[in-house]
Amino acid sequence: MKQYSIVLALSMALISPLVVAQTNSAKIIEDFKPSTLNQPGKEFPQVNSQGYARFRIEAPTADSVRVSLGLGGKGGTKLEKSSDGVWTGTTAGPMDEGFHYYNLTIDGGKFNDPGALNFYGSVRWESGIEIPAHDQDFYALKNVPHGNVQQILFPSKSTNTSRRAFVYTPPGYDKDQAKRYPVLYLQHGWGEDETAWSNQGHANLIMDNLIADGKTKPFIIVMTYGMTNEIKWGGLKNFDITPFQTVLVDELIPYVDANFRTIAKQSHRAMGGLSMGGMETRTITLNKPDVFSRYALLSGGLYNPEDIKDKSKVKLIFLSCGSKEKPEGVKNAVTALKGAGFNAVSYVSEGTGHEFQTWRRSLKELAPLLFNE
Structure with missing residues (x-):
């Protein structure tokens, strides 16, 4: 049972630290580019050279939109709604290099991002985002x-x-x-x-x-x-x-x-x-x-x-x-x-x-x- 406990403890680390809305955007470098895992022709989500991720969701009748990074997390990055019904937001800090699962919570319901490709994880198809790694070669x-x-x-x-x-x-x-x-x-x-x-x-x-x-x-x-x-x-x-x-x-x-x-x-x-x-x-x-x-x-x-x-x-x-x-x-x-x-x-x-x-x-x-x- 000791070994099972070790694996369970490590598995819990799949739940990435959740981030809240960006509060100090002055420090963010505005060199965002579409993630390499986006659907063809989709501009969002985007990532920048620092590892921040930015999301844009069209949901004009929604009251709340959040991006949850990791397995089944609550909270996440809260997006803000503009007058045209588009929700945008940026992670509070840079993410680790490499691949991450994520999903959207819109008015309490869980959805995938229509701008991103889907990958099977968390016993469901999840959206995926790639943060460019220094050693990705x-x-x-x-x-x-x-x-x-x-x-x-x-x-x-x-x-x-x-x-x-x-x-x-x-x-x-x-x-x-x-x-x-x-x-x-x-x-x-x-x-x-x-x-x-x-x-x-x-x-x-x-x-x-x-x-x-x-x-x-x-x-x-x-x-x-x-x-x-x-x-x-x-x-x-x-x-x-x-x-x-x-x-x-x-x-x-x-x-x-x-x-x-x-x-x-x-x-x-x-x-x-x-x-x-x-x-x-x-x-x-x-x-x-x-x-x-x-x-x-x-x-x-x-x-x-x-x-x-x-x-x-x-x-x-x-x-x-x-x-x-x-x-x-x-x-x-x-x-x-x-x-x-x-x-x-x-x-x-x-x-x-x-x-x-x-x-x-x-x-x-x-x-x-x-x-x-």
């Missing part, structure tokens, strides 16, 4: 060879249906039919789904760029839905891993090994996940040591040396989080693992919390370590 769309992200539908007898996953195959996968690849099974967080790592996380672009720069060996990434038990926010401690473990280990992995050119061995198979996906990773890797040899928890709990019964089966343990989370716990856990003879690595994303910029950076650090022998 590593997940930028560049003129390099690109891999392919494809949807697969695999049979699941345990759930009596066909289930969906997305599979990233690296550049050149279709050219050399003799080459086989290791696999990373990569899990999303609570309230998200199998689209998150591609859409919000840019996992495919991160891999494309790392491979093009010669910084990582190519490997396959498989992303599937992990919320096999439908649980409400705050009920994560009651999550039963058994149904998802069955789907992953007994159904998805055999399907991937049969339909993709994998190296179908424990030594060439990894599992990782962010937040709740880290909790799933930790539990399944400990339950099934003969299935995975490389473990990665991204803001998703810790391993203790005594948790692992057979050290010889574990090739790598990677633990990460944002500097606004609990980095001391990650660092101390890795120190203890190293002292017990494990190949363990910690990474702390500077200036970020429980958010996708932390996990994008974590994947960038993780990928070169996974299958480097």
